[in-house]
Amino acid sequence: MKFNNFPWGFVNFLFPIQSLLITSSLLLIPPTAIVLKPPAALALMADEIHEISTEFTVLIDGINPASGVIISRKKDTYYVLTAKHVVETQDEYAILTKDGERYEIDYQRIIKLPGVDLAVLEFRSNQNYQVATLAEYDYQSEFRHVFVSGWPESRLPLAERERLFSPGLLINRDYELAFIKDPVSNGYELFYNNITELGLSGGPVLDTQGRVIGIHGASEGTKIYDEESNSVTRVSIGFSYGIPINTFLELADKLNMGLNFQLENSPPPPLTEREAFSIEAYLKVPETADISSAAAWANHGNHLYRLEKFEEALVAFERSIKIRENFYPAWYGKGNVLSALGKYDAAIDAYKKTVKIKPDFYLAWRDQGALFAYLDRPYEALISFNQVIRYKPDDFAVWYLRGNILTTNFQEYEAAIAAYDKAIQLKPDFADAWMGKGEAFYRLGNYEKAREAAQEAVKLKPNDPEVLSFLNALEENSLPPHSVEWMPNQTEVERRNYPPRKQPNLLW
Numbered sequence: 001m002k003f004n005n006f007p008w009g010f011v012n013f014l015f016p017i018q019s020l021l022i023t024s025s026l027l028l029i030p031p032t033a034i035v036l037k038p039p040a041a042l043a044l045m046a047d048e049i050h051e052i053s054t055e056f057t058v059l060i061d062g063i064n065p066a067s068g069v070i071i072s073r074k075k076d077t078y079y080v081l082t083a084k085h086v087v088e089t090q091d092e093y094a095i096l097t098k099d100g101e102r103y104e105i106d107y108q109r110i111i112k113l114p115g116v117d118l119a120v121l122e123f124r125s126n127q128n129y130q131v132a133t134l135a136e137y138d139y140q141s142e143f144r145h146v147f148v149s150g151w152p153e154s155r156l157p158l159a160e161r162e163r164l165f166s167p168g169l170l171i172n173r174d175y176e177l178a179f180i181k182d183p184v185s186n187g188y189e190l191f192y193n194n195i196t197e198l199g200l201s202g203g204p205v206l207d208t209q210g211r212v213i214g215i216h217g218a219s220e221g222t223k224i225y226d227e228e229s230n231s232v233t234r235v236s237i238g239f240s241y242g243i244p245i246n247t248f249l250e251l252a253d254k255l256n257m258g259l260n261f262q263l264e265n266s267p268p269p270p271l272t273e274r275e276a277f278s279i280e281a282y283l284k285v286p287e288t289a290d291i292s293s294a295a296a297w298a299n300h301g302n303h304l305y306r307l308e309k310f311e312e313a314l315v316a317f318e319r320s321i322k323i324r325e326n327f328y329p330a331w332y333g334k335g336n337v338l339s340a341l342g343k344y345d346a347a348i349d350a351y352k353k354t355v356k357i358k359p360d361f362y363l364a365w366r367d368q369g370a371l372f373a374y375l376d377r378p379y380e381a382l383i384s385f386n387q388v389i390r391y392k393p394d395d396f397a398v399w400y401l402r403g404n405i406l407t408t409n410f411q412e413y414e415a416a417i418a419a420y421d422k423a424i425q426l427k428p429d430f431a432d433a434w435m436g437k438g439e440a441f442y443r444l445g446n447y448e449k450a451r452e453a454a455q456e457a458v459k460l461k462p463n464d465p466e467v468l469s470f471l472n473a474l475e476e477n478s479l480p481p482h483s484v485e486w487m488p489n490q491t492e493v494e495r496r497n498y499p500p501r502k503q504p505n506l507l508w
Contacts, residue, residue, distance in 0.1 A: 043208040043271050046147075046278040050165045052210035053149035055130035057203060059096040060086055060121070061158060067150030067203035068095065068121065069132050069212055072259040076126050079259055081248060082202030083217050084112050084119040095123050096158060113251050116187030116243055117217055120257070132204060133262040135211035136246045139190065144170040145271065145279060148194045148216050148240070150203025167279045168194030168306070170205075171239070187243040190214045193306040195285070196240045205242045208268045208275070214242040222329060224295060233295040235329040236302040237363065283307055288316075294324035301333050305340070313337045328357040332364050339371055347371060355387075362392040373401070378409035396426035400433045403440070413440040431460035435467060442474070450474055 044052070056070040058080055068082035080095060087093055093105040103123035111120040148166045171191040190205060196219045205214035220238030252259060285303045290296040301316030314337045320330035335350030351368035354361055369384030382405050388398045403419035406412040420437035423430055438453030454471040461467045 043268050043275050044210055045275055046167065046282055049147055049206060049208070049210045050282075052130075053147065053165060053204065053206055054098060054163065056098075056132040057149040057151075057163060058098075059151040059158065059161070060093060060202060061096060061102075062087065062093040063089060063091050064198075065151065065153065065158070066199055066201045067216075069149075069202075069204040069215070070129055071120075071132055071134065071212070072261060073129075073131050074260065076124050078123055078125060078129060078131075080121045080123070081215055082119055082121060083215060083243075084117045085217075086202045087112075087119050087121065093121070095121065097125075097127070097129055099127070100159060101125070101127065111255075111257070113248070113255070116247055116251065118187065118215060118243055118248055118251070120259075131262060133211045133264060134245050134249070135207055135209070135213050135264045135266075136249060137265055137267045139170060139207075139213050139244060140172055143172045144268070145208050145276075146170045146192055146194065146213070147206045147282075148192075148196055148200060148203055148242075149206065150196075150200030150216060152197040153199035164197065164200060165282060166194045166196060166200075167282045168192045168240070186217075187247050188217055188241045189244050189247065190242040191239055192242070193239050195303050195306060197286075198234075208271060209264075211264060211268075212245055214244050215248070216240065216242045224327075224329065233293075235295050235298050237329055237332060238302075239306065285309070292323065294320040294327040294330060297323065298327065298330045298333055301330070301337070305333065305337055308340075310337050310340050314341075326357045328354050328361055328364075331357065332361065332367075335364065335367065339367075344371060344375060360391045362388045362395070365391070366395070366398055369398075369401070373405065378405050381405055382410075394426055396423045396430060396433070399423035399426065400430065400436060403433070403436050407436065407440050407443070411443075413444050416440045429460055431457045431464070431467070434460065435470065438470065438474075442470075447474055 058068045058070060060066045060068050060080075060082060064086075066082065066086040068080040068086070070078050071081045072079040087105075087107075087110055090107055093107065093110075095103045095105060097103070103125060105121050105123060109122055113119065146168060148164075148168070150164055151161055152164045154161045169192060171193075190213075192205070196216060200216050201218060203216045204212040205216055207213050219236050219240045221234050221236045224233050224235055249261070249263075285300070285307060288296050288300045297316050297320035301313045301320065304310075304313035304316055314334065317330045317334040317337065320327055321334070324330075331350050331354040335347045335354060338344075338347035338350055348368060348371060351364045351371070354364035355368075358364075365384050365387040369381045369388065372378070372381035372384060382402065385398050385402045385405070388395055389402070392398070399419050400423040403416040403423065406416035406419060417437055417440045420433045420440065423433040424437070427433070434453050434457035438450045438457065441447075441450035441453060451471070451474045454467065454474055457467045458464075458471050
């Protein structure tokens with residue numbers, strides 16, 4: 001799985017955002033509730049992680065069967081963490097464990113965590129089931145191999161279903177907004193390119209030591225109505241996302257849930273070449289469900305795109321378009337693939353075709369704008385971003401991007417500040433928007449307002465060298481409005497705003 005020639009970043013979003021993840025486990029759970037295990041010395045082979053996840057990944061039977069993970073045990077009571085939307089509707093639910101045993105759930109005892117898509121279920125058994133080890137560290141400090149475990153939707157009887165074990169890459173925070181298609185709430189802060197399916201909601205996201213770092217929630221997509229079949233089909237258009245386990249740990253502490261966890265807080269070691277190649281066996285693209293379906297081919301193209309099989313993905317999207325000429329998700333997917341292949345003019349044509357078919361499909365406007373910005377075509381980028389705001393006014397990142405263009409390319413500082421303010425209103429912890437606002441005030445010569453914005457940024461990014469450098473320069477009160485002494489060097493600017501054309505080899 002080689003990503004060294006994958007220009008992911010500029011395809012969709014250009015500017016980084018840092019998620020605020022709490023890293024000190026001792027602040028989250030009382031010491032008596034923690035079983036600190038000595039960190040493993042080596043990463044595990046993919047087969048080992050597969051086997052480990054078999055032990056604690058459970059199937060949740062209900063209206064729409066899904067997945068969960070055993071996270072704690074008290075005597076003969078086990079606790080399962082899953083996505084809240086899995087058990088949102090009151091119904092009869094049951095948990096099926098590795099050995100095929102079925103345990104009914106008392107719906108009244110389900111704990112639905114506030115503000116996030118998480119829930120805790122419990123079942124009683126005298127059997128000895130493995131409890132997952134949780135891991136809390138700075139997951140997004142770099143690209144990492146991760147695995148999703150769960151039970152995909154199937155027409156087979158529950159006892160005959162096969163668990164899916166899907167590898168992929170966790171998105172580095174500096175590229176996070178380059179990957180996500182739709183800024184989401186409910187605690188979703190992990191984004192990864194693992195191929196996931198319906199039914200995996202609530203399943204664990206694991207690191208290379210088999211420890212749970214998150215709960216899978218969904219795969220980005222859109223619903224399409226098919227007039228011929230009078231049915232609604234879901235089409236994948238982006239990546240997968242989940243909730244970090246430390247979000248759960250923080251809430252468990254606040255709610256005094258009193259659960260015991262096996263918890264580690266050390267990051268996994270780098271993979272050896274042998275460990276990395278063990279992942280290859282699991283990198284499989286599902287067969288096209290229906291070769292006569294435009295949606296099925298578009299989904300197939302998205303799966304191939306995630307695995308960097310761009311030429312094959314392009315064929316799949318074109319097959320989808322041949323079946324249904326105005327199937328806009330296929331045109332949009334084709335645009336993303338062409339961007340990844342460096343065929344920028346063709347990609348822009350595909351994006352334009354997408355919005356011609358569906359003018360309010362703001363994702364195509366946004367990705368087209370990002371590509372224009374990358375190609376140093378700011379007027380066209382700004383027009384595209386204005387269309388995003390028209391159809392998706394709560395997209396905080398586009399307000400931020402708009403502010404950057406107004407500052408850098410047009411010197412419209414007052415308008416830029418208004419754009420940054422809108423981004424901050426939508427996402428108050430968006431440190432980069434505070435920085436952008438501070439820079440705009442700085443260029444206007446309003447050092448006091450610039451300092452206030454920088455101080456807010458440093459609260460959110462206390463160790464960020466760029467933020468600290470800017471704040472220090474402002475504190476000196478001696479720099480003219482257009483001094484570049486406080487600014488990062490040009491290489492750093494390019495790294496922040498325009499990810500390099502060549503990604504590092506992430507295989508090992």
